[in-house]
Amino acid sequence: MALTGMQIYKQLPRTNCKKCGFPTCMAFAMQVAAKQKAIADCPDISDEATSTLSEESSPPMRLVKLGSGTAVFETGQETVMCRHEEKFHRKCGIAIKLSSDLSDDDFIKGLEEINSRKYVRVGKEIKVELCAVEIDGVNNPSERAAIAAEKSEVPLILVGENPDAMKSAALAVKHSKPLIYRATEENLDAFIAIAKEYKLPLAISAPTLEELADFTVKAKEVGLDELLLSWKGGADPGDFVRFSTQVRRSALLHKFRPFGYPIITEFECDSQESETVLLSTAAAKYAGIVLMKGREPWALMPNLTIIQDVFTDPQVPNTVEAKLYEIGNPDENSPVFYTTNFSLTYFSVAGEVERSKIPAYISVVDTEGLGVLNSWAGDKISAEKVIQALKDQNVAEKVNHRKLIIPGLLPVFRAEIEDQSEWKEVIIGPETAKEIPSFMNKIWGK
Ligand code: SF4
Numbered sequence: 001m002a003l004t005g006m007q008i009y010k011q012l013p014r015t016n017c018k019k020c021g022f023p024t025c026m027a028f029a030m031q032v033a034a035k036q037k038a039i040a041d042c043p044d045i046s047d048e049a050t051s052t053l054s055e056e057s058s059p060p061m062r063l064v065k066l067g068s069g070t071a072v073f074e075t076g077q078e079t080v081m082c083r084h085e086e087k088f089h090r091k092c093g094i095a096i097k098l099s100s101d102l103s104d105d106d107f108i109k110g111l112e113e114i115n116s117r118k119y120v121r122v123g124k125e126i127k128v129e130l131c132a133v134e135i136d137g138v139n140n141p142s143e144r145a146a147i148a149a150e151k152s153e154v155p156l157i158l159v160g161e162n163p164d165a166m167k168s169a170a171l172a173v174k175h176s177k178p179l180i181y182r183a184t185e186e187n188l189d190a191f192i193a194i195a196k197e198y199k200l201p202l203a204i205s206a207p208t209l210e211e212l213a214d215f216t217v218k219a220k221e222v223g224l225d226e227l228l229l230s231w232k233g234g235a236d237p238g239d240f241v242r243f244s245t246q247v248r249r250s251a252l253l254h255k256f257r258p259f260g261y262p263i264i265t266e267f268e269c270d271s272q273e274s275e276t277v278l279l280s281t282a283a284a285k286y287a288g289i290v291l292m293k294g295r296e297p298w299a300l301m302p303n304l305t306i307i308q309d310v311f312t313d314p315q316v317p318n319t320v321e322a323k324l325y326e327i328g329n330p331d332e333n334s335p336v337f338y339t340t341n342f343s344l345t346y347f348s349v350a351g352e353v354e355r356s357k358i359p360a361y362i363s364v365v366d367t368e369g370l371g372v373l374n375s376w377a378g379d380k381i382s383a384e385k386v387i388q389a390l391k392d393q394n395v396a397e398k399v400n401h402r403k404l405i406i407p408g409l410l411p412v413f414r415a416e417i418e419d420q421s422e423w424k425e426v427i428i429g430p431e432t433a434k435e436i437p438s439f440m441n442k443i444w445g446k
Contacts, residue, residue, distance in 0.1 A: 003053065005033040011049040012042060019043050035059040035079045036089070060252050061260045063090075064201050064226045064288075066130065067155025068177045073129050075228070075288035076262035081252060083314055090262075091311035092283040093129035094303055095157050096295045097266070098148075100137035107144065108151060113295055115153045119304065122347045123320070126304040129154055132181065132291050135169045136160035142172035149173040157181045157291070163190035174198040179289075181264065182230045183219075185211065192219050201226035203264050209246060213258035220258075228264045228288065235269055237281040244286040262288030272299045280306045317369035318343040324393040325350065328359030332400040335360045335444050337429065338386055339407060340367040340375050345433075352436035358444055361398060365389040372409045383416035387423075396422055405429045 009029035020042045022028040031037040032053075039045060039053045063077035073093050080086045096117070098110040111131065118127040131152045135141040141160070148156055149172070156178035158169050167190075170180060182203040183191035195202035204219060204227055206212035216227055229247055233239050244263055250256035265287045269275040272294035279290045280303050290303070312318065322341045327350055339349045341364050353360045365386055367375035375381040390396070390404070404423040406413060408431035417426050430439045 003033060005030040008032050008039070008053060011045070011053050013044045013046075015044070017044065036077065059260075060255055061262065062225060062227065064228060064262055066157070066177060066179050066201060068175065071153060071155050071176070073155045073289075078248075078262075078286075079252065081248060083310065087313045087315055088311050090288070092287050092307050093289045094279075094283075094300065094307070095130035095132040095289055095291050096128050097132040097134060097159060097291050097293050099293070100134040100144075104147070108147065110295065111148060111151045115151075117295065117297070117300060119297075119301070121305065121308060122318075122343050124308065126308050127154075128295075128300065130157055130289065131155070132157040132159050133169075134159040135165050136162045138165075141165040141169040145169035145173045145178075149176045149178075155179075157289075159291075161187055163187050163194065166191065167194050170194050170198050170200060174200060177201070179203060179228065179264075181228075182232075183215070185215075188215055188218070192222060192224060195219075195224055196222055201228065203228040203230040205230035205232065209243070213256075216258045216261065227261045229259065229261050231263060231265045233265075233267060235267060235274055235278060237278050240265060240267075240278075240282055240287075241285050244282070248286045264289040264291070266291035269293075272296070275299070276302055279303050283307050284310050319369040320346045320364060322364045322366035322389065324395055324398070325362045325364060326359070327353045327362060328357075330359040330361050330398070332398065334358070334399060335403065335405055335440065336363065336395055336399060337361070337405045338363040338365055338389065340365055340370060340372055340381065342367065342369050342371040342375075345371045348433035349436065352433040353440070356437035356440040358440045360440075361395060363390055363393055363395050372407045376410055381410070383413040383420065386413060387417060387421040390421065390423065401425075403427055407431075408435075 009026050012025040014025045016024045020028045032039055038058050059077045061076050061078050064075050066073045075090050078089055096114045098107055114128050114131050118125055131154050133148045133156060135144060135158055138144045156176060158178045159181050160166050161184055180195050180200050180202045182205050184205050202224060204215045206215050219227055231240055231243050247259045251259040263286055265282045267275060267278040275294055276299045279292055282290050283303055283306055319341045320343050339345055346364055367380040370378055370380050402423050403425040405427045406429060408429045411428045414426045417423055430436055
């Protein structure tokens with residue numbers, strides 16, 4: 001049975017020295033109980049307490065950190081099979097793979113493209129997290145790795161199976177803590193030796209699950225613990241899901257330590273379209289890192305979007321602050337909208353208002369994080385509530401007109417708002433945010 005925070009606390013030095021990064025021993029104990037910290041993160045714990053606690057208290061899945069300085073990516077230390085049981089702690093990272101047949105100029109262009117693949121969606125940055133550099137087959141592996149380390153703004157993965165090429169590339173960029181990808185049954189001993197010598201994380205693959213367990217045990221025995229389980233296969237997503245589910249179940253539900261590591265995966269595909277679809281399955285079903293050859297925005301966006309959705313914390317309401325927002329530099333003649341405080345609704349409306357290039361005010365009403373129709377169905381919005389929000393946010397002082405644009409999905413408040421407030425010209429807006437630019441240009445552009 002899992003240890004409670006109090007059982008762990010009793011074994012700690014209880015000096016509240018903060019060396020673990022937490023203000024008190026109790027705070028640290030609670031994190032260990034939640035499987036978010038390892039008992040070894042307390043530097044002052046006694047050997048006796050360590051042996052008493054470590055097996056029971058250590059997270060069932062290892063945390064693996066790639067990169068250094070400001071370019072760091074963390075994966076692993078997950079605690080649940082399904083998001084609704086708690087949450088997924090670390091989002092899946094997309095790594096773009098730059099193949100060895102690229103010329104130096106095209107390679108540098110690829111690195112620059114990877115650095116630029118950043119977008120804002122629902123108010124949050126989504127981006128390519130890693131750069132995978134193929135080194136088998138390049139003339140000078142160490143030089144190619146060094147160029148990547150110098151120019152990449154994201155952590156590196158060194159891709160290859162040749163021990164000589166991997167050793168020279170790893171030596172050249174060990175300071176940036178790349179992942180060595182990947183050990184196979186043919187090169188296992190050599191790759192374990194490279195990872196151990198340069199203190200780097202290692203991805204391990206094997207023909208069967210049984211052999212994979214043997215290989216990770218072998219790596220652990222020589223002191224390697226920052227491991228990833230590698231799966232590489234054809235175009236059948238079912239093969240991956242069977243692998244990832246068995247591995248995750250073994251680690252989390254049965255505490256099978258040889259599988260207590262995050263997963264890295266790639267698919268052999270004949271088109272970018274197939275790759276995008278297959279990787280979305282992997283991203284949603286337990287992959288910690290997915291390798292992608294396509295780097296066009298259209299190929300990336302579906303997976304970045306899926307990752308953002310799957311790894312959003314379901315326990316935290318997806319809300320924005322209920323207040324008056326200014327889009328562009330609105331003045332006293334600018335239009336006024338109202339909408340709900342569900343993030344997706346707000347950012348959709350705000351983004352489309354921005355796209356219309358007509359500065360505007362958006363009054364956000366607190367609907368406890370529900371969208372327009374849900375808030376109405378759940379009795380979280382009413383004409384009175386909208387009128388009160390406009391009053392509380394002093395919207396009338398900002399403009400010299402009394403026109404209010406309301407969501408087209410909820411036209412029923414029109415008469416009530418006009419009757420009961422100073423907003424005497426209520427305009428029913430479009431039903432979907434994407435129609436806002438044409439609507440704005442029609443009714444306000446002139
Ligand atoms: S480092 Fe150890 S002794 Fe110090 S506060 Fe953290 S848990 Fe307590």
